[in-house]
Amino acid sequence: MKLQVEQRLASKKINPTAMRILVLELLLQQNSAISMSDIEKGLETADRITIYRTLKTFEQNGLIHCIEDGTGIPKYALCVEDCTTHEHHDMHVHFYCNSCKETFCLPDHRIPDISLPAGFSPAELNLIVKGTCEKCTQ
Amino acid sequence: MKLQVEQRLASKKINPTAMRILVLELLLQQNSAISMSDIEKGLETADRITIYRTLKTFEQNGLIHCIEDGTGIPKYALCVEDCTTHEHHDMHVHFYCNSCKETFCLPDHRIPDISLPAGFSPAELNLIVKGTCEKCTQ
DNA sequence: CCAATAATGCAATACCATTGCATTGGTTAA
């Protein structure tokens, strides 16, 4: 278990400190994207600023990606294994549930091509679908 | 001119006060979505809180819509004429230019249908395309 | 014209991101 976590950090060239292992373990347990304060609540010992910098480090090294789901509060989720630092730009769909307020990555649902007006060249796509999630529909 | 502005307010059941006319006129002049502080800078006399509440009123009455373009700073733009309060949810594409930092509505470019996993029911779509805009491409 | 209601402006609050700086901890070289 812990070994896998450390390997995952190492594969992204991130020093496996105690704090980073804790944060990564917490992220691995999630099935939805979580905010900085979620992480702060999930860890007894941690200082907000340390978590903030830990997430920045993870993001820069392509371990996680940041999602702006329209709430104004950034959420974080693990990238898929093979995403590289420069190309990990959320090319999949994110789903925000209006009921449980959770944000899900839908990595299998790629964003279809959009036709843009002449002169507009796209670099990055970010599609937020809001609605009701699987759990809350029942 | 001013008459048209007042009529537009009246059609959304918004009392045409001096401040609201000024803010709406400013919005009519834009060809991109602007933030609250943009409006504050654009108007000599205005108080930040009044603008804040004016925009909330406009939004509630379906005169403008709010765009979360991923910067964390909400932007506002006029809705198309026929949009109703409950159905004015940004079903078109927004474009954020990484160069000039402006946010454009592309109302003619509707978002294609997305297939979601079973149980997920969409209510609202929000697609932000980031890249380089017409002006900055040249 | 007056009373009721809505809108405004000021002050204050709260929240979150971000940075500076001092301290800790772990690794390397002498």
Added chain:
DNA sequence: TTAACCAATGCAATGGTATTGCATTATTGG
């Protein structure tokens, strides 16, 4: 083993924005 270095951490402080309370002013309806 110790000294020196670099990365990581934690505390304190700052800055920006959203948001609310309350008193004042403007607007509307009778």
